[in-house]
Amino acid sequence: MKKLYTLSLVLFAGLTSFAQVIFSENFGTTAPSTTPYPSPTDYTGYQNAAPIVFTGVGSDVRSTLPSVSYSGASGGSNVFFNADAEFLRIDGINTSGFTTSNMVLSFGYNGSPTITLEQSVDGNTWTPITYTLPSGSNWRLVQVDANQIASSTSLSLRWTLIGTGNCRVDDVQLSNGGSTCTLALGATDTTCDDNTAGVDTYTATVAFTGGGSTAVTISTNAGTVSGDDPSSAATGTITISGVNEGTALVVTITGGDCNLSATITSPPCNPILTLPINESFDYAADAAVNTVGTWTSFNNGDIPTIAAGSLAYTGIPAVGNSLTFAGEGAEVKLDFQTVNSGTIYASFLLNVSNYDAITGGENFFAAFGRSSDTGSYEGRLFIRKADTQFNLGGAAGSNISTTGQWSDINFDQNQPVLVVVSYNFETDVLNYWFNPTVAGFSENTTPTFTLPVTTPYTSFDTFKFRQNQNSNTPTMTIDALRIGLAPGDVLTRNEQSAISGLKVYPNPVTNGILNIETAANAERNVQIFDIVGKQVVNLTTATNIINVSALRSGVYVAKITEEGKTATVKFVVK
Numbered sequence: 001m002k003k004l005y006t007l008s009l010v011l012f013a014g015l016t017s018f019a020q021v022i023f024s025e026n027f028g029t030t031a032p033s034t035t036p037y038p039s040p041t042d043y044t045g046y047q048n049a050a051p052i053v054f055t056g057v058g059s060d061v062r063s064t065l066p067s068v069s070y071s072g073a074s075g076g077s078n079v080f081f082n083a084d085a086e087f088l089r090i091d092g093i094n095t096s097g098f099t100t101s102n103m104v105l106s107f108g109y110n111g112s113p114t115i116t117l118e119q120s121v122d123g124n125t126w127t128p129i130t131y132t133l134p135s136g137s138n139w140r141l142v143q144v145d146a147n148q149i150a151s152s153t154s155l156s157l158r159w160t161l162i163g164t165g166n167c168r169v170d171d172v173q174l175s176n177g178g179s180t181c182t183l184a185l186g187a188t189d190t191t192c193d194d195n196t197a198g199v200d201t202y203t204a205t206v207a208f209t210g211g212g213s214t215a216v217t218i219s220t221n222a223g224t225v226s227g228d229d230p231s232s233a234a235t236g237t238i239t240i241s242g243v244n245e246g247t248a249l250v251v252t253i254t255g256g257d258c259n260l261s262a263t264i265t266s267p268p269c270n271p272i273l274t275l276p277i278n279e280s281f282d283y284a285a286d287a288a289v290n291t292v293g294t295w296t297s298f299n300n301g302d303i304p305t306i307a308a309g310s311l312a313y314t315g316i317p318a319v320g321n322s323l324t325f326a327g328e329g330a331e332v333k334l335d336f337q338t339v340n341s342g343t344i345y346a347s348f349l350l351n352v353s354n355y356d357a358i359t360g361g362e363n364f365f366a367a368f369g370r371s372s373d374t375g376s377y378e379g380r381l382f383i384r385k386a387d388t389q390f391n392l393g394g395a396a397g398s399n400i401s402t403t404g405q406w407s408d409i410n411f412d413q414n415q416p417v418l419v420v421v422s423y424n425f426e427t428d429v430l431n432y433w434f435n436p437t438v439a440g441f442s443e444n445t446t447p448t449f450t451l452p453v454t455t456p457y458t459s460f461d462t463f464k465f466r467q468n469q470n471s472n473t474p475t476m477t478i479d480a481l482r483i484g485l486a487p488g489d490v491l492t493r494n495e496q497s498a499i500s501g502l503k504v505y506p507n508p509v510t511n512g513i514l515n516i517e518t519a520a521n522a523e524r525n526v527q528i529f530d531i532v533g534k535q536v537v538n539l540t541t542a543t544n545i546i547n548v549s550a551l552r553s554g555v556y557v558a559k560i561t562e563e564g565k566t567a568t569v570k571f572v573v574k
Helices: 487-491
Strands: 010-012 020-025 053-057 060-062 078-081 087-093 103-111 114-120 140-143 155-162 167-176 184-192 201-209 217-220 224-227 236-244 249-255 258-264 277-279 295-297 305-307 322-325 332-339 343-354 363-370 373-386 389-395 404-411 417-424 429-434 449-452 460-465 475-484 503-505 513-517 524-529 535-541 545-547 554-562 565-573
Touching (some): 236 249, 363 417, 389 449, 513 554, 535 545
Antiparallel strands (some): 305 322, 363 373, 503 513, 524 535, 524 554
């Protein structure tokens, strides 16, 4: 199934075809979902049929990492290269009715290695086509240098990877230019006008150059246009305000020979959660997770859903529901305050209920990251099949074989595993714990393994769960996700002995009064957080009675600090 990745903050809009399109190929909208992936020679999902012929050696057509961030990005299948001399070849393009001076070639590109582009009019003799590759390693639009494409009844194009690394090609388009339009669109940006749990609005900007020579009209599908006018200004920025969150903005500029457009994806305007986060997935069963709490998805495909019931593990109460996913589909994330110092911890329960039909290899399924970069996966958690069981591992980089380690223990299906991962920004060390004892867990608890991070992480502000292909992603259930800055934020929810004589009652609260008693009954600070980590109460008191009548029904966590000791307790308000 097709995945369409979206960037939440920065996109780049390119010049779309504003004259006759001679040839266009997006490699299909229904992406292959099985491995091995089909080669260009064997793939059947192309837009173009005979006399157009597609061939390739080593390269294949994949559904992963679909194209985004440039105008016209199709977001479907793309051609993947990952070894020296792998190539894609397209034959049979008829350009005989057009002149070299007017023809313009473009294509989407992802990666950083060198890829050569050549053309041939006889299928035997190849001539290089020059282009300038825009900086970066994510998807961007490549515009081939002018006055190169040959006029031929059967033009052939060939992309060849040179050296090591991997890259992708998508959205090949050849058009007849002949336009006197000098206007070009540049970088776009989006800013949320507010960040609430409801529908907010956002403001978008589009930079431009080459204006001032043609009277143009700017039209959009939403919002109000202001800013610089490309009819009179040589360079500037177009501003579109008041666009509803969730609405993709389409900006179109027409006039004279100009016909340009940019599509800008809505940013998620969710509240930024403060730590600690205590996510019990206490939402309606079967709901898509990106529709509840402050969860967002950043591609398309199957969205992880809420499953009825909780996972059971000694020391962790079964409260609320859980999250489930299996196979190829969307990634989801939970954003929180930026952390760039000290130590950050995350814990959750993992249950694998169906690994029997999985034929693929290892896969990473969870990681820290940065909300502004959907491709950032740091402190990755990997999973692989081990006969009728499964194995867990972690990695400091993208490849567990070179930057990571597997656990020495295999785990049974349908038996929840407690996963804990931490990163220390001062020592640049990752720690992984699998099935630690909850009671007494601390920073001194011996990890399952420790990994040094040679390229230190700069910051984290999101936690992600990732689906990969159907062939290597088992059916998983996630529960009791906790993220915090201390071990007590993630694994001491039941450990009340930190404060002598601590009693919190009644549970559930039915009359709006929560009682907190201790052996000392001294002055204490009480912070109460809802299930997504939002602080709803913060007070210092010497009394035992806490008025929670203003809280809605649901699950909460009370963080109690008295005489330098802290304990956290979960309770329910009816």
